[in-house]
Amino acid sequence: MSAPVLSGLLQDEPPRFPAFQVCGLAGTSFKHEHLAAILHEGRQRGFFEVHAENYMGSGGPPHRALEAIRCRRPLSIHGVCMSIGGPGPLDKAHLARFRSLVERYEPALVSEHLAWSTHKTTYFNDLLPMPYTEATLDRVCDHINQVQDAIWRPLLLENPSTYLAFRDSTMRETDFIRRVTERTGCGLLLDINNVFVSATNHGFSALEYLSEFPLARVGEIHLAGHAEQADDEGDRLLIDSHDGPVADAVWQLYEIVVARCGPIPTLVEWDSKIPRWPVLKAEAAAAQVILDRHHQDVHDAAA
């Protein structure tokens, strides 16, 4: 890289990015191994989502890659470890890093999880399930307000996938989520694979869950692959593994949601056993076909 290019990259003022719209688009997780292929294909539709924590280093190649992506496509920043559902206070340093990242990259979408990952001093690196009670509702709302105050915009909160439930929960997940959105004004990230995984694991109906979910608040949809194991009784236990293509049953639920809600920005997550770029791109293209069909429906209805 020549010196003038370098000095352009290393200027003090953060670069300003185009204000892309994400409405009606499908996208994928952004993985560094796909960067060259993505840059090579030039102008394309679609957006990218990154895990916020991977870009919380001070500098270096991760930021060069993210700048390159953000210059070309809409970006979604997806936090994984804020521990919004945790019993302790939010990590102030982590919240400050999250805010800086949102300020720096001006993403089209910003989201986090209804889960916890830190307890006392230990970070467990997993999205853990939480009890749904009046006390946890108060604290989740307090945490979301803190995040929204920091980033100056509504956060999209993602519904979890779980394998177990807390005995002391006093309300259903959909009621809990509805009350969180009402009290904090946050939006929702509806992960349809999580709905299917949890429905299978807990023996409830995914369609019923969706009918109780505050769909009007959904600003983004996640689709992903899951793996299959067995529980203690030998019944199917689904694992939210993000390591394969989206399951047919999840595509069917997705069609139903898009038909009901219109073309909500949709992201295909793939975080493990990452395939070559054309494979991941094809998953997003399949979602885009469904979005475009319903985009047309919306236009036809308006005409």
Add this chain to the structure above:
Amino acid sequence: MLPRDQESLSYTAFSVALLDPEQPIPSVVAGPEGKASAKRYSVYRNNVTAGLIEALAEVYPAVQRLTGVEFFRAMARFHIRAMPPTSPLLFEYGRDLPAFIESYEYAQGLPWLADVARIERAWLDAYHAADVVPLSAEALVAISPDRLADTMFVVHPATRIVRSRFAAVTIFAANRNEGAGGQIDAGTPEDALITRPIDDVVVRHLPQGGAVFFQSLISGQSLGEAAALALESSASFDIATNIAGMIQAGVFTAVTRGAV
């Protein structure tokens, strides 16, 4: 206050068994309609441990290649249980692994392993370090000769030095990527200089006296003082070679005295 305490206890009960296989499955959680929770809870246990082992393997790929996957995973599991992460930034995790390796019973036959780990840890720190343009050759040439000895330098945020009693740089280089490893005389001491002049992290084997020279400059001593200390440590220390290497590697970002 009671509900809040109770609920905090639920989280504690859930988390204590995550990293401790001796602990029973927590009774605060259950499967649906009276189903057992053992396999369900194991999903979380596996996610936590496997995820953290994977995080360490990503920081220390050469160490894993040197020990083999099974050895590495077993060592990582001990380490995770002894020192779980405290930060959600996993690229910060595993700073204690080199010291852990030194005290790890089964790694005593690999005395150079901890220093290879130190180079890998430095590599990742350099990778994520802040973006700063390194000091140019022109800036150095512009210093008047009579002020050169008094010149002091500002270290680049990516710069790290790892000194080893073993051939840690050669062993690192031979095992960081896939490829055939030749015979290495592990007993030859080697010092590593780790920098990131632009986007690529570079690990160099420093010549004799180089580590003392750069460590002195990094600690704030002048060029004259650092050169004297380096010569004292090694008679073969060559200042011209080291200054050329320092510019090429981007060890520093600016001069603080002598330039005006």
